[in-house]
Amino acid sequence: MLQSNSGYAVSPHHRYNPDDCTACAVCTVHCPVAEATSAFRGPKQTGPAYERFRLAGFGDDDSITYCSNCKNCDISCPSGVPVAVFNMLARAAYRDKRGTVLRDLLIGHAGDIGRALRRVPACVLNFGMQNSLTRRLLDRIGLDRRAPLPAFAPLAERDRLRQGSAAAAAPGRPSRAAARRGKVALFPGCFVNYYEPRVGSAVIGLLEKAGYNVIVPESFVCCGLPMITGGLMSAALKRARTNSRELARLTRLGIPVVTPCPSCALMLRREYRDLFPEEEGLADNSAGVHEACAFFSGLQDRREFSLADARPVRATLAYHAPCHLRALGLGRPGIELLQRIPGLRIEDMDAGCCGMSGSYELKKGHYDIGMRIGAALFEAVDKSGAKIAVSECGTCRVQIAHGAGCAAAHPLTLLAECLGVTGA
Numbered sequence: 001m002l003q004s005n006s007g008y009a010v011s012p013h014h015r016y017n018p019d020d021c022t023a024c025a026v027c028t029v030h031c032p033v034a035e036a037t038s039a040f041r042g043p044k045q046t047g048p049a050y051e052r053f054r055l056a057g058f059g060d061d062d063s064i065t066y067c068s069n070c071k072n073c074d075i076s077c078p079s080g081v082p083v084a085v086f087n088m089l090a091r092a093a094y095r096d097k098r099g100t101v102l103r104d105l106l107i108g109h110a111g112d113i114g115r116a117l118r119r120v121p122a123c124v125l126n127f128g129m130q131n132s133l134t135r136r137l138l139d140r141i142g143l144d145r146r147a148p149l150p151a152f153a154p155l156a157e158r159d160r161l162r163q164g165s166a167a168a169a170a171p172g173r174p175s176r177a178a179a180r181r182g183k184v185a186l187f188p189g190c191f192v193n194y195y196e197p198r199v200g201s202a203v204i205g206l207l208e209k210a211g212y213n214v215i216v217p218e219s220f221v222c223c224g225l226p227m228i229t230g231g232l233m234s235a236a237l238k239r240a241r242t243n244s245r246e247l248a249r250l251t252r253l254g255i256p257v258v259t260p261c262p263s264c265a266l267m268l269r270r271e272y273r274d275l276f277p278e279e280e281g282l283a284d285n286s287a288g289v290h291e292a293c294a295f296f297s298g299l300q301d302r303r304e305f306s307l308a309d310a311r312p313v314r315a316t317l318a319y320h321a322p323c324h325l326r327a328l329g330l331g332r333p334g335i336e337l338l339q340r341i342p343g344l345r346i347e348d349m350d351a352g353c354c355g356m357s358g359s360y361e362l363k364k365g366h367y368d369i370g371m372r373i374g375a376a377l378f379e380a381v382d383k384s385g386a387k388i389a390v391s392e393c394g395t396c397r398v399q400i401a402h403g404a405g406c407a408a409a410h411p412l413t414l415l416a417e418c419l420g421v422t423g424a
């Protein structure tokens with residue numbers, strides 16, 4: 001058991017010591033929610049400051065429900081205090097006391113729902129979810145009817161990724177490419193699986209072009225992030241255990257894992273270990289799990305992936321760096337890749353959080369906050385004159401399309417198109 005500087009016993013559930021905070025308030029300056037609403041006390045208060053009260057058995061604070069887990073506090077803290085981890089653990093304790101909310105159960109298990117409905121045509125699903133009666137009902141259980149919901153992809157596209165998975169998992173399946181570089185495993189993530197499988201298909205196509213045999217292990221499940229933000233820690237731990245078992249197996253086989261979702265990458269690489277330090281077997285997977293753009297950028301640096309045959313494109317794109325990509329500390333590899341396409345002009349919006357933060361803005365009471373947070377980005381996209389915005393995060397793309405009214409794409413779907421890669 002850790003001992004804090006001021007004498008509190010830090011429970012084994014808390015790897016970090018709140019007294020590491022020097023109260024500099026840098027995190028508060030960088031917190032988009034604290035800037036958008038006075039209802040949130042801000043990262044310094046809800047994180048390390050209140051943690052001392054929580055450790056002493058006090059500090060049941062409603063303000064904790066406002067943290068969006070965007071991680072801008074963690075990115076900016078000069079002392080390395082994991083404020084968002086404090087907040088998510090505190091929120092789970094808060095929910096344990098007050099009871100779980102139906103809205104959080106629905107959002108937390110969206111991946112399971114998507115999997116259960118995988119045989120249902122998109123037109124049925126989208127009508128079922130998006131009609132005004134359903135939106136009113138969802139509104140009553142806490143999902144703001146004004147917030148944009150992503151549309152399910154056509155059955156054929158969802159099947160294509162799923163069949164790619166089943167076929168690739170079969171022993172001896174010949175890769176479309178020569179597979180001269182061995183196997184790589186794709187972790188599509190729930191958003192790609194159910195809403196944008198073409199992103200997964202593009203990544204598979206690009207990996208095969210680079211000479212990999214791509215497998216999509218069926219044993220991977222939701223990374224657990226939507227559960228963490230809803231305070232559903234035991235459900236998230238179950239997913240962490242399942243994914244960690246598969247990651248350990250792939251590591252033993254020397255197979256790298258690639259995901260096009262920065263938030264999934266963050267969870268798989270290091271969040272499991274940070275959120276559940278008492279759980280054995282949840283390793284730091286930073287070496288084996290790769291955000292997809294960073295993976296291709298690395299291949300390119302080592303001359304193992306070429307963009308020399310990319311078709312020239314005359315267009316301007318507005319690039320938005322997702323908060324969780326910035327939290328990974330990998331730079332902006334998506335921009336670096338797209339900048340190599342002849343004729344393409346990329347403008348980095350550099351306008352902060354989009355306001356969606358995964359599912360934050362969907363929750364009643366958060367919609368106006370999310371839209372206020374995203375306003376600078378929407379304005380920047382509008383001013384850029386770009387018809388297409390690019391971002392690695394699926395829910396950032398949904399938010400940009402909603403707030404800025406333009407199309408939004410993953411950098412790798414555009415890259416695949418320019419290279420004539422058709423996908424899995």
Ligand code: SF4
Pocket residue numbers: 030031032033034042043066067068069070071072073074083084087
């Ligand atoms: S995770 Fe984001 S919203 Fe939460 S305290 Fe940190 S900066 Fe603020």
Ligand code: SF4
Pocket residue numbers: 020021022023024025026027028043044047048076077078079080081083
């Ligand atoms: S958590 Fe970090 S950034 Fe925030 S006040 Fe403490 S030391 Fe400063």
